[in-house]
Amino acid sequence: MDNVIKLNDIVKIYGTGQSKVVALNNVSLEISKGEYISIMGPSGSGKSTLLNILGCMDTATSGQYYINGRDVSKLKRKDFNRIRNCEVSFIFQNFALLKNYSVYENVELPLCHRKMSHREKKNKIMSYLDKLGIADLANKKPTEISGGQQQRVAIARALVSDAGIILADEPTGALDQKTGRELMELLSTINNEGKTIIIVTHDKNVASNCKRNILLTDGQIVEDTPSIV
Amino acid sequence: MGNYLISKEPFDKNLKSQICEIGEKYGFSVGVYTLNDYFKSVRENNMEQSSLKLFSIIFLSIIAVFGLSSIIVYSINTGRREIGIRIACGAGKKHIILIFFTETFLITSAAFLTSCIIVNSESLLDVLRAGRLRNLGIWVYIITFVISLITCIASCVFPIRRILKLEPRELTGGND
Numbered sequence: 001m002d003n004v005i006k007l008n009d010i011v012k013i014y015g016t017g018q019s020k021v022v023a024l025n026n027v028s029l030e031i032s033k034g035e036y037i038s039i040m041g042p043s044g045s046g047k048s049t050l051l052n053i054l055g056c057m058d059t060a061t062s063g064q065y066y067i068n069g070r071d072v073s074k075l076k077r078k079d080f081n082r083i084r085n086c087e088v089s090f091i092f093q094n095f096a097l098l099k100n101y102s103v104y105e106n107v108e109l110p111l112c113h114r115k116m117s118h119r120e121k122k123n124k125i126m127s128y129l130d131k132l133g134i135a136d137l138a139n140k141k142p143t144e145i146s147g148g149q150q151q152r153v154a155i156a157r158a159l160v161s162d163a164g165i166i167l168a169d170e171p172t173g174a175l176d177q178k179t180g181r182e183l184m185e186l187l188s189t190i191n192n193e194g195k196t197i198i199i200v201t202h203d204k205n206v207a208s209n210c211k212r213n214i215l216l217t218d219g220q221i222v223e224d225t226p227s228i229v
Numbered sequence: 230m231g232n233y234l235i236s237k238e239p240f241d242k243n244l245k246s247q248i249c250e251i252g253e254k255y256g257f258s259v260g261v262y263t264l265n266d267y268f269k270s271v272r273e274n275n276m277e278q279s280s281l282k283l284f285s286i287i288f289l290s291i292i293a294v295f296g297l298s299s300i301i302v303y304s305i306n307t308g309r310r311e312i313g314i315r316i317a318c319g320a321g322k323k324h325i326i327l328i329f330f331t332e333t334f335l336i337t338s339a340a341f342l343t344s345c346i347i348v349n350s351e352s353l354l355d356v357l358r359a360g361r362l363r364n365l366g367i368w369v370y371i372i373t374f375v376i377s378l379i380t381c382i383a384s385c386v387f388p389i390r391r392i393l394k395l396e397p398r399e400l401t402g403g404n405d
Contacts, residue, residue: 057317057398078321084397085319096314096401109318157318 003066004165004196005031005054010063012049012219023049024060025219033164036191037198038207041216047200048169050216054198055088055167056080068164085113089158093170095150097142103129103153104138110161128156132186148179155186166190168199172206184209233260235267294377297340298384301333305388312392313400322393333385337378345370 012024023046031037039047052058053065056072065072067083075083089110090096097106107125116124129135132152134145142150151171158166168187172180184206191197191211199210207213215223234248245261252259262270312325392400 052396052398055317057401058396081316081319081321084317090317092401096310096317098311098314109315109320113319113321113324161319 002033003030004033004068005029006064006066007053008064008066010050010053010060010065012046012053012058013061023219024053026063027216027219027221029214029221029224031196031198033196034191034194035196035198036188036209036211037196037214038210038212039198039200039214039216040202040204040207045216046219047216049219051167051169051198051200054165055090056083057090081113085110085161087163088165088167089161089163091151091154091158091166091168091171093173095142095147095154095174097150097153097157099142102139102141103134103145106142106153107156107160109157125156125160128160132156146179147175148182151175151179151183152186155183155190159190164194165196165198168197170201171199172201172203180206232257233262233267235262235264237264239263290373290377293340293344294380297337297377298381301336301381301385302388304332304336305329305385305392309392309400313397316397317401325393326389329385329389330382333381334378337374337381341374341377 007027007029010024010027011022014021014023025046027046027050039050041047049058053060056067060073068087070079072080072083098109104125107129108121111121111124114121126135126138129138132155134149134152134156137145137149137153142153145153151174166187171187172183175183180203187197187199188209197210199206201207211226213223213225214221232252240248240261240263248261249259308329312320315325315328
């Protein structure tokens with residue numbers, strides 16, 4: 001299978017001197033196209049740091065990171081923007097929606113950097129909003145909709161960019177159990193359509209939905225197993 | 230109002246004091262000047278008033294531009310999360326700078342228009358009728374606007390640069 005992500009001895013250190021914290025310690029990992037992975041571990045184990053590095057939201061102190069075969073450490077800033085726009089999408093725990101913008105405008109964000117006609121953009125956005133059952137909320141502000149609906153907006157924004165890799169940081173963290181389950185079903189459907197999904201979570205139920213579970217402790221991968229449902 | 234007696238030629242000292250005495254006798258003061266003296270005093274008076282006006286305008290403009298710059302810097306600092314989200318969605322440095330420069334332009338224009346209306350509020354109808362701005366020439370308005378805009382843009386460059394140097398993950402947390 002094709003590796004969409006490959007990490008070789010990734011180290012991430014925050015701070016210097018006595019306040020130095022090793023968040024990731026020689027992490028090596030290979031992820032193939034279409035995988036559905038959970039990354040678990042206690043607080044401070046480096047889960048979010050790993051996700052940020054995978055999503056090019058942060059850079060590693062040392063080690064090699066290859067995304068779709070390209071060495072990220074050799075890329076220019078412009079290329080990082082392109083990766084974040086076209087190859088990797090983020091779903092945040094706190095939804096990360098812009099409160100002063102409508103649902104439609106929030107979903108439109110990744111397309112602002114594409115050369116597309118207004119009509120093409122509108123058709124694409126509305127088709128995803130429709131698919132996620134929130135087309136009727138297009139003109140509402142995020143503050144006027146529920147947490148579950150806000151997370152669906154965040155998913156629509158992640159999907160609209162057509163990125164092959166979707167990274168989710170505690171996507172069910174701010175949702176009730178029922179909405180969380182619905183969200184996981186939605187992510188499973190998206191994975192079945194061929195997208196690679198990597199979820200950082202504390203929740204074992206969420207992890208059990210995934211096809212591969214990675215356990216991080218003190219910045220190191222201590223377990224990497226297929227999920228047992 | 231004072232009474233003036235103006236002559237083209239210089240007055241004789243005695244005549245000057247006699248005129249003043251007569252004036253005092255009838256209960257009013259009389260200023261006795263030659264034409265040159267009179268124009269000199271008017272010029273000095275005008276210059277004093279103009280300097281005071283100019284000083285007030287410059288002083289108030291500096292305060293206004295500082296206030297405006299503070300609003301813009303505050304707006305940039307509170308918009309950190311928005312910048313983070315936009316970067317996470319693939320926005321580049323140029324796009325972020327363009328957003329804030331547009332915002333700066335709009336805020337400065339709004340402030341400038343408001344101040345123009347206040348300055349001209351007494352004679353707004355006259356201004357509309359005459360088709361020109363009161364007292365000051367159009368160039369004064371243009372120069373003031375350009376200086377305000379340049380100062381505001383300059384003041385927002387530093388916070389934008391500081392924010393853009395951060396890693397995107399440092400920007401996405403927190404609230405709007």
